[in-house]
Amino acid sequence: MLFYSFFKTLVDKEVVVELKNDLCITGTLHSVDQFLNIKLLDISVAEPEKYPHMVSVKTCFIRGSVVRYVRLNPAFVDTELLQDASRREANNIKGAA
Amino acid sequence: MPHQYFPGSASLLEELDKKLMVVLRDGRKLIGFLRSFDQFANLVLQDTIERIYVGDAYGDIPRGIFLIRGENVVLLGEIDLQKDAQTTLRQLPVEEILVLQREEQERIEAQQKIQYKVMLDRGLQPVTDALYEDTYS
Numbered sequence: 001m002l003f004y005s006f007f008k009t010l011v012d013k014e015v016v017v018e019l020k021n022d023l024c025i026t027g028t029l030h031s032v033d034q035f036l037n038i039k040l041l042d043i044s045v046a047e048p049e050k051y052p053h054m055v056s057v058k059t060c061f062i063r064g065s066v067v068r069y070v071r072l073n074p075a076f077v078d079t080e081l082l083q084d085a086s087r088r089e090a091n092n093i094k095g096a097a
Numbered sequence: 098m099p100h101q102y103f104p105g106s107a108s109l110l111e112e113l114d115k116k117l118m119v120v121l122r123d124g125r126k127l128i129g130f131l132r133s134f135d136q137f138a139n140l141v142l143q144d145t146i147e148r149i150y151v152g153d154a155y156g157d158i159p160r161g162i163f164l165i166r167g168e169n170v171v172l173l174g175e176i177d178l179q180k181d182a183q184t185t186l187r188q189l190p191v192e193e194i195l196v197l198q199r200e201e202q203e204r205i206e207a208q209q210k211i212q213y214k215v216m217l218d219r220g221l222q223p224v225t226d227a228l229y230e231d232t233y234s
Contacts, residue, residue, distance in 0.1 A: 019171065021124075028188040031108045039139070052150045053118060053126045056181035057174030061108055063138050066122070066171045 002089050006082060007032040007070075016071035017042075023051060025060070036064035045079055109134045112173060120171040122156075126150070128161060128176070137167035137214025149194050151201050154187050 007029070016026045017038060023046075027040030045054040076096050112131050119127045119140065129145030142163040149156050189197070213223040 021171065033108065033135075036199065037108070051122070052153065052155070052184075052186055054174065055184055057118060057178035059179055060128070060172050060174040062172045063170045065168065070118050091120065 001020065001034070002085055003036065004032065004034055007011075007036065007038075010026055010076055013076050015069065015073075016069075016072065018063070019066050019071040020068045021066070023054070025054075025062070027060075030059070033064075036067065038062045038064065038067065038070070109138070109173070111174065113177060116176045118148075118176055119165065120174070121165070122169045127160070127165075128157075129160075129163065133225070135167075138170050139167040140165040140170065149198050150186075151194060151197040153185065154189045154194060154197060156189045156191050158191055176232075222229055 010029050011031065012083055014026065016024055017027050017040065023071050024047065025040060025043050025045055027043035030039040030041045031037050039059070041059050043054075043057060043060055048055050054075050109131070112140075113233060115131060116128065117131050119129070119142065121127065126148045127145050127227050128148055131140060133141040138228030140163070142165065145160045145163045146157045149158070216223045218224050
Protein backbone atom coordinates (compact mmCIF):
# COMPACT_ATOMS: atom_id res chain seq x y z
CA MET A 1 0.00 0.00 0.00
CA LEU A 2 3.06 2.26 0.13
CA PHE A 3 2.79 3.49 -3.43
CA TYR A 4 -0.94 3.95 -3.10
CA SER A 5 -0.32 6.21 -0.11
CA PHE A 6 2.49 7.91 -1.98
CA PHE A 7 0.30 8.65 -4.99
CA LYS A 8 -2.39 9.99 -2.69
CA THR A 9 0.07 12.68 -1.58
CA LEU A 10 0.40 13.73 -5.22
CA VAL A 11 -3.30 14.45 -5.72
CA ASP A 12 -3.90 17.85 -7.38
CA LYS A 13 -0.33 17.89 -8.73
CA GLU A 14 0.51 17.80 -12.40
CA VAL A 15 1.93 14.48 -13.56
CA VAL A 16 2.84 12.85 -16.87
CA VAL A 17 1.59 9.29 -17.32
CA GLU A 18 3.31 7.24 -19.99
CA LEU A 19 1.35 4.20 -21.11
CA LYS A 20 2.67 0.93 -22.49
CA ASN A 21 1.42 1.99 -25.92
CA ASP A 22 3.80 5.01 -25.73
CA LEU A 23 0.95 7.47 -25.25
CA CYS A 24 2.06 10.28 -22.90
CA ILE A 25 -0.73 12.05 -21.03
CA THR A 26 -0.12 15.16 -18.94
CA GLY A 27 -2.79 16.10 -16.44
CA THR A 28 -3.72 16.95 -12.90
CA LEU A 29 -3.94 13.89 -10.67
CA HIS A 30 -7.51 13.69 -9.43
CA SER A 31 -7.56 10.30 -7.74
CA VAL A 32 -5.81 6.98 -7.48
CA ASP A 33 -6.97 3.63 -6.12
CA GLN A 34 -5.40 0.47 -4.73
CA PHE A 35 -4.65 -0.89 -8.22
CA LEU A 36 -2.95 2.42 -9.04
CA ASN A 37 -5.68 3.18 -11.53
CA ILE A 38 -5.33 6.88 -12.14
CA LYS A 39 -7.83 9.60 -12.87
CA LEU A 40 -6.50 12.73 -14.54
CA LEU A 41 -8.18 16.09 -15.08
CA ASP A 42 -7.59 18.62 -17.81
CA ILE A 43 -5.34 16.37 -19.85
CA SER A 44 -3.12 17.06 -22.82
CA VAL A 45 -1.40 14.51 -24.97
CA ALA A 46 2.08 14.51 -26.47
CA GLU A 47 1.95 14.24 -30.28
CA PRO A 48 -1.82 14.87 -30.53
CA GLU A 49 -1.71 14.39 -34.31
CA LYS A 50 -0.82 10.75 -33.67
CA TYR A 51 -3.71 10.29 -31.24
CA PRO A 52 -6.69 12.15 -32.76
CA HIS A 53 -9.13 10.36 -30.45
CA MET A 54 -7.58 12.05 -27.41
CA VAL A 55 -8.02 15.68 -28.48
CA SER A 56 -11.65 15.90 -27.37
CA VAL A 57 -11.00 14.22 -24.01
CA LYS A 58 -10.64 16.41 -20.95
CA THR A 59 -10.74 13.97 -18.05
CA CYS A 60 -9.76 10.33 -18.18
CA PHE A 61 -9.46 7.18 -16.12
CA ILE A 62 -6.35 5.11 -16.84
CA ARG A 63 -6.20 1.45 -15.84
CA GLY A 64 -3.18 0.88 -13.61
CA SER A 65 -2.07 -2.18 -15.55
CA VAL A 66 -1.35 -0.20 -18.74
CA VAL A 67 0.88 2.42 -17.10
CA ARG A 68 4.58 2.24 -17.88
CA TYR A 69 5.83 5.34 -16.04
CA VAL A 70 4.45 8.19 -14.02
CA ARG A 71 6.73 11.18 -14.35
CA LEU A 72 6.73 13.51 -11.38
CA ASN A 73 8.11 16.88 -10.57
CA PRO A 74 10.98 16.17 -8.12
CA ALA A 75 9.80 19.05 -5.97
CA PHE A 76 6.72 17.01 -5.01
CA VAL A 77 8.72 14.00 -3.85
CA ASP A 78 10.37 13.71 -0.45
CA THR A 79 12.76 10.83 -1.16
CA GLU A 80 13.93 10.60 2.46
CA LEU A 81 10.40 10.23 3.70
CA LEU A 82 9.72 7.63 1.01
CA GLN A 83 12.84 5.70 1.98
CA ASP A 84 11.86 5.73 5.65
CA ALA A 85 8.35 4.61 4.78
CA SER A 86 9.60 1.71 2.68
CA ARG A 87 11.93 0.58 5.51
CA ARG A 88 9.05 0.77 7.94
CA GLU A 89 6.86 -1.25 5.60
CA ALA A 90 9.61 -3.85 5.15
CA ASN A 91 9.99 -4.12 8.92
CA ASN A 92 6.24 -4.53 9.33
CA ILE A 93 6.27 -7.42 6.89
CA LYS A 94 9.24 -9.01 8.68
CA GLY A 95 7.53 -8.53 12.03
CA ALA A 96 4.33 -10.13 10.81
CA ALA A 97 6.05 -13.20 9.35
CA MET B 98 -16.13 9.47 -0.05
CA PRO B 99 -17.14 6.65 -2.40
CA HIS B 100 -13.75 4.98 -1.67
CA GLN B 101 -15.10 3.56 1.57
CA TYR B 102 -17.89 1.73 -0.20
CA PHE B 103 -16.06 0.41 -3.20
CA PRO B 104 -12.29 0.34 -2.87
CA GLY B 105 -11.59 -1.08 -6.36
CA SER B 106 -12.21 1.60 -8.92
CA ALA B 107 -14.18 4.08 -6.94
CA SER B 108 -13.50 6.86 -9.38
CA LEU B 109 -15.63 5.21 -12.07
CA LEU B 110 -18.78 5.79 -10.02
CA GLU B 111 -18.82 9.38 -11.21
CA GLU B 112 -18.73 8.24 -14.85
CA LEU B 113 -21.82 6.02 -14.67
CA ASP B 114 -24.42 6.76 -17.36
CA LYS B 115 -22.07 9.20 -19.07
CA LYS B 116 -20.99 8.94 -22.67
CA LEU B 117 -17.41 7.72 -22.61
CA MET B 118 -14.70 6.85 -25.06
CA VAL B 119 -12.98 3.59 -24.14
CA VAL B 120 -9.61 2.74 -25.66
CA LEU B 121 -8.90 -0.98 -25.79
CA ARG B 122 -5.55 -2.74 -25.78
CA ASP B 123 -5.89 -3.67 -29.45
CA GLY B 124 -6.20 0.03 -30.30
CA ARG B 125 -9.93 0.09 -30.88
CA LYS B 126 -11.95 3.06 -29.69
CA LEU B 127 -15.49 2.50 -28.46
CA ILE B 128 -17.92 5.26 -27.57
CA GLY B 129 -20.96 4.44 -25.49
CA PHE B 130 -22.84 4.97 -22.26
CA LEU B 131 -21.24 3.37 -19.21
CA ARG B 132 -23.95 1.34 -17.51
CA SER B 133 -21.98 -0.88 -15.13
CA PHE B 134 -18.46 -1.66 -13.94
CA ASP B 135 -16.63 -3.55 -11.22
CA GLN B 136 -13.31 -3.53 -9.39
CA PHE B 137 -11.45 -4.99 -12.39
CA ALA B 138 -12.79 -2.26 -14.65
CA ASN B 139 -14.96 -4.81 -16.44
CA LEU B 140 -17.40 -2.53 -18.22
CA VAL B 141 -20.84 -2.58 -19.76
CA LEU B 142 -21.36 -0.06 -22.56
CA GLN B 143 -24.74 0.64 -24.12
CA ASP B 144 -25.52 2.17 -27.53
CA THR B 145 -21.88 1.72 -28.44
CA ILE B 146 -20.25 2.84 -31.65
CA GLU B 147 -16.77 1.88 -32.77
CA ARG B 148 -14.92 4.90 -34.10
CA ILE B 149 -12.12 4.34 -36.58
CA TYR B 150 -9.55 7.08 -37.03
CA VAL B 151 -7.30 7.38 -40.07
CA GLY B 152 -5.27 10.57 -40.38
CA ASP B 153 -7.66 13.50 -39.93
CA ALA B 154 -10.77 11.47 -40.72
CA TYR B 155 -12.97 9.16 -38.71
CA GLY B 156 -15.93 6.88 -39.25
CA ASP B 157 -18.46 5.29 -36.90
CA ILE B 158 -19.77 1.74 -36.90
CA PRO B 159 -22.84 1.05 -34.72
CA ARG B 160 -22.07 -1.91 -32.45
CA GLY B 161 -24.70 -2.11 -29.67
CA ILE B 162 -24.00 -3.40 -26.18
CA PHE B 163 -20.50 -4.34 -25.06
CA LEU B 164 -19.33 -6.21 -22.02
CA ILE B 165 -15.62 -5.49 -21.92
CA ARG B 166 -13.26 -7.59 -19.83
CA GLY B 167 -11.25 -5.21 -17.68
CA GLU B 168 -7.82 -6.40 -18.73
CA ASN B 169 -8.46 -5.09 -22.25
CA VAL B 170 -9.18 -1.55 -21.11
CA VAL B 171 -6.46 1.04 -21.58
CA LEU B 172 -8.37 4.16 -20.64
CA LEU B 173 -11.78 5.75 -20.37
CA GLY B 174 -12.10 9.31 -21.51
CA GLU B 175 -14.93 11.69 -20.92
CA ILE B 176 -15.63 13.65 -24.09
CA ASP B 177 -15.56 17.39 -23.49
CA LEU B 178 -18.12 19.02 -25.77
CA GLN B 179 -16.21 22.29 -25.92
CA LYS B 180 -12.99 20.59 -26.96
CA ASP B 181 -14.93 18.29 -29.29
CA ALA B 182 -16.39 21.28 -31.16
CA GLN B 183 -12.89 22.64 -31.86
CA THR B 184 -11.59 19.57 -33.63
CA THR B 185 -11.01 19.70 -37.36
CA LEU B 186 -11.57 15.99 -37.95
CA ARG B 187 -13.98 15.14 -40.72
CA GLN B 188 -16.49 12.32 -40.57
CA LEU B 189 -16.62 9.83 -43.43
CA PRO B 190 -19.13 7.06 -44.21
CA VAL B 191 -18.23 3.64 -42.82
CA GLU B 192 -17.32 2.18 -46.22
CA GLU B 193 -14.84 4.95 -46.97
CA ILE B 194 -13.14 4.86 -43.59
CA LEU B 195 -12.77 1.09 -43.82
CA VAL B 196 -11.03 1.46 -47.17
CA LEU B 197 -8.70 4.12 -45.72
CA GLN B 198 -8.02 1.92 -42.71
CA ARG B 199 -7.08 -1.03 -44.88
CA GLU B 200 -4.79 1.13 -47.02
CA GLU B 201 -3.05 2.46 -43.93
CA GLN B 202 -2.66 -1.06 -42.53
CA GLU B 203 -1.11 -2.21 -45.80
CA ARG B 204 1.25 0.77 -45.76
CA ILE B 205 2.38 -0.09 -42.24
CA GLU B 206 2.86 -3.74 -43.09
CA ALA B 207 4.88 -2.91 -46.21
CA GLN B 208 7.09 -0.60 -44.16
CA GLN B 209 7.54 -3.26 -41.51
CA LYS B 210 8.51 -5.81 -44.14
CA ILE B 211 11.27 -3.52 -45.41
CA GLN B 212 12.45 -2.94 -41.85
CA TYR B 213 12.60 -6.69 -41.15
CA LYS B 214 14.49 -7.30 -44.37
CA VAL B 215 17.07 -4.65 -43.52
CA MET B 216 17.50 -6.13 -40.05
CA LEU B 217 17.85 -9.67 -41.36
CA ASP B 218 20.40 -8.49 -43.92
CA ARG B 219 22.47 -7.13 -41.05
CA GLY B 220 22.20 -10.33 -39.09
CA LEU B 221 19.63 -9.06 -36.58
CA GLN B 222 16.59 -11.04 -35.62
CA PRO B 223 13.57 -8.76 -36.04
CA VAL B 224 11.20 -8.74 -33.10
CA THR B 225 7.77 -9.89 -34.21
CA ASP B 226 4.48 -8.79 -32.72
CA ALA B 227 4.02 -12.06 -30.86
CA LEU B 228 6.86 -11.11 -28.51
CA TYR B 229 5.36 -7.71 -28.00
CA GLU B 230 1.88 -8.80 -27.07
CA ASP B 231 2.09 -6.68 -23.99
CA THR B 232 2.72 -3.42 -25.83
CA TYR B 233 -0.69 -2.19 -26.74
CA SER B 234 -1.27 -0.22 -29.88
